[in-house]
Amino acid sequence: MPRAATTSDVFNAIAEPQRREILVLLRAGERPVTELARELGMTQPGASKHLRVLREVGLVRDRRAGKQRLYGLDARGLRPVHEWAGGFEKFWNESFDRLEAYVQDLEHARREEQR
């Protein structure tokens, strides 16, 4: 099934403000699309479209409950964001550790040269 490149990963999926609103609402528990649409002031087809994107990237799961379909948060899908964000900070903290050791060695070496 072809998918739009702009929504095919979790980072792009949560870059859209209305999709983040949906995730926030779903933190409180499962909801049918009609409720989500009403609370967010959007059309039901609009809400459905966002839910489809969120489901495709693994942030939302759905199940049938009687006559309606309920959508719930599956926040394990945010793990790539978590790992990336933590990794980014770690990258620079560890780089700065190495930078400090390196410039201190450099400083010592130059002092030695000047003697």
Add this chain to the structure above:
Amino acid sequence: MSATADREVVVSRIIDAPRELVFEAFTEVRHLSQWWGPEGFTTTTRSFGFGVGAEWDFVMHGPDGTDYPEWITWTEITPPARIAMLHGESRDDPNAFVSVLTFEPDGPVGRATRIELRTVFATRGLRDEAVEKYHAIEGGRQTLGNLAAYVAGIAGRGGEG
């Protein structure tokens, strides 16, 4: 700065060395290759230039053998105080992001350097979530650690369901 404040994150450090020297460590590949990346990472440089518009094209090798293509172009250089760079995986990377490094004298006689990396994201999506909804800013200082804690919290709640 206010135009981008809503999609910035900051990592900073005090380094016990003069800022001219800390700055110099960014200016030549023989320096950069000695410290760039986390412990255990090495780099292989394809081409390097240090100047506004010049590029650093390199591959970063992870300790597990993974290779990461990296590409940086310098967009502002003000020795020894400031370096701005566009950082991505390649020249045409649409997800490349701008980082600004600032170097300030620190300590009683300016013997140390406060280095700060301020990264500006292409969208403010990730930051908005933390700032507006969960008040993740602590003392006005936003870090990626806050965001990481926030998404970890979300992931934890999701796991309960």
